[in-house]
Amino acid sequence: MARLCEALAESAGPAPQERLVEPFDLVPAGDLARLPGGLTDAYPLSQVQLGMLIEMLADNGQNHYHNVASFAVPDAAPFDLATLRAAVDLVVNRHEILRTSVDLTGFSVPMQLVHRRVEVPVEAHDLRGLTERERRATVRRHVGLEYRTLFDVERAPLLRFAAHVETDEGWRLTLTICHAVIEGWSLHALVVEILSAYGALRAGGPAPGADVPAVRFADFVAGELRSLRSTVDTQYWRGSSTGTPGSRCPPRGGPGSPRRRGSRTR
DSSP: OHHHHHHHHHOSSOOOOOOOOOTTTTSOGGGGGGOOSSEEEEEEOOHHHHHHHHHHHTSTTOOTTEEEEEEEEEOOSOOOHHHHHHHHHHHHHHOGGGGEEEESSSSSSOEEEEESOOOOOEEEEEOTTSOHHHHHHHHHHHHHHHHHSOOOTTSSOOEEEEEEEEETTEEEEEEEEETTTOOHHHHHHHHHHHHHHHHHHHTTSOOOOOOOOSSOHHHHHHHHHHHHHOHHHHHHHHHHHTTOOOOOOOOTTOTTOOOOOOEEEO
16 A cells, blocks of 8 residues: 555656546447437446346355345434435435446346436335334344345346334334445445435425536446456556465355345444
8 A cells, every 4th residue: 555655646647537438338339229218328337246246146045245224313303204205216316326227138248227217115114103122123024024035136226215113203214225236335325315315305495415426437337448458457467466376265155154144233
């Protein structure tokens, strides 16, 4: 890391700016006619996404990369399902990755498709008539059911929400997500953005604006594709890895293989 910082400090100037990707720029020419209607963009899967999806499809019931997260929301105001749905809809419309589905075999390369509109499931359950023990058991059952209910990655959206109203002083927000489209940092940013929009809309005001980057995920994919084609990049990484000890992955599903649980409750 120290050498990297030194190299950046000694660089002659800023890196050349790449042109931002326009919608459908990254679709192979022979695939354009195969695209379905109702899309705002389409582009190849990144290498990390593709790796996750391959593991998901070959994990023999382990449910890798199918994640469920549940967060307690202290809130003394009455819960409003319609407002939560409006907040989710607003945030999903802001971020195209939340409107993405996957097609692994219908094109010349595995693709992700960005849909113009999706309806994200948002449900609510009133648990205020239950004891604390019964409420906890109900939430655990819901999280377990969500963990077992996998997404069809070819159908957007690849996320869904549930609210459990536990008391008059708070409720719980549970998100089920496909990790190939939402990683950990984005998950927490998503929760903050939805709760901020929910609070503002319920108070009768406009939702706060979001810090949406000028670059899109498609721009990252374009950069990765350039790097994969670059002989300079290939030679650099081959040279950097020369002489390093090799490693071998253990067999999947063997004795002692850990089972990854993709659920958590806070």
